[in-house]
Amino acid sequence: MSVPVPPLVVRRVLRDPLWPVLLGALALLLGLLALPLLVLEPWRRRNRALRLVRLAVAGIAADLGILLGCWWLWLRHPPWRRDPVAWREQHTALLDRRLTTVLQVAERTVGLQLRTDIPPVVARTPHPLLVLSRHIGSGDSLLVAYLVAHTFGRTPRVMLKRFLLWDAAADLLLNRLGSYFLPPRRVNVAERDRRLEAFARSLDAHDALILFPEGGNWSPRRHAASIEWAEQNGNPALQEWIRDHPRVLVPRAKGTQQMLEDSPDLVPVIIAHHGLDRTGSLGQIWRAVPLAHPVDVVVRVVDRPRSSDLEVVDLWLREHWSQIDRWAGELAAAVGEQPPPPSRLD
DSSP, X not given: OOOOOOXXXXXXXXXXXXXXXXXXXXXXXXXXXXXXXXXXXXXXXXXXXXXXXXXXXXXXXXXXXXXXHHHHHHHHSOGGXXXXXXXXXXXXXXXXXXXXXXXXXXXXXXXOOXXXXXXXXXXXXXXXXXXXEOXXXXXXXXXXXXXXXXXXXXXXXXXXXXXXXXXXXXXXXXXXXXXXXXXXXXXOHHHHHHHHHHHHHTOXXXXXXXXOTTSSOOOHHHHHHXXXXXXXXXXXXXXXXXXXXTTSOOOOOHHHHHHHHHOTTOEEEEEEEESOTTOSSHHHHHHHOSOSSOEEEEEEEOOOOSSOOHHHHHHHHHHXXXXXXXXXXXXXXXXXXXXXXXXOXX
C-alpha cells in the first residue's frame, strides 16, 4: 500500500522549507561516514564505499540545487510578469545543469563512460517526441532525462508514479515542466482518461514525452514473475515470447497507445542502453563499482505503428523490444558478460 501524498498546500508550506534541512542532515551523515573511509579505503584497490558516498553526496547536492534553483526562478519570474517560454527554457536548463554535474561526478567516482549513437535527425524533428526507453539498472531514468534535455534539446515531459511527489525538488521542477503524475486510485477511469488526453494534447515541438513501457526495472525476479503471470492467465504465446527475450520485460502498450492516439504529431524515438544491467540492487551496485565497461546508448527515430489500435501498438512495441533484447545480448557477448540467470521465482 502506497503512502498518501500530502495536499499541495501542505507540501509547499511545510515540506518544502524543511527539505533543505533534511538534505543537509543526510549529507552530514554521509560526510561523517566518509571520514573513516578516507583512512581505510585508500588501502583497498576498488575504494567502493568512498566512491559511492561521493556519488550519493553529489545526488543530494543536485536535489538541493534543483529546489533552490526553482525558488530563485520563481523570484525572477513572478506570476504577474512571467514569460511561459522563458519559464520553461530556464527550468529545462536547470535540470540539464544538475544532471550534467551528477554525470560528471559519476565519471570521476564510479568510472561511468557514456558512448552514444544518436542521429542528428532526433534534434531536428519539428514535432514532439515520444521517447520509449528500456528500463534496467540504477539511474537509467536520470540518464534518459539527461539525454532529452542536454542532447535532444527538448523539455522532458514524464509520466511518473505519484509517490515521487514526496521529493520536493521533483515535485516543483517536474510539475513546472508539465509532467504527469498518476492520479490517486480514487479517481475514476473516465477522469483518468480525460486527464491523460489533456496531457497528450499539451505536447508541442519543444517537448519529449518519456515513457518506460516495461513499467518497472528489469530484474530476474520480475522476468520470472511475468512468465508465471502469462502461464496463470493461459497465454502460452506471451509466455514463450518472454522466455525468448531474457534481457527485457514485455512492454505494456496501453500508455503508448493512448499517447499516440491523442497526439497525432508524436514522433516515436526508441532508446536502448546497455551497461547498467548489473546495477539493479545495492548488492549489484557494490559489486559493479567501479564500472568495468562503458554504458552504450543507441537512439533511433522509428515510424509510428500503422494504426493506434491497441493490438497493433502492442505488436509494434514487441518488435522493437525484440531488437533491444538482441542488441543488448550482442553487446554483452562482446564484453564477455554472462547471460542473465534462468528466470525463476524463489
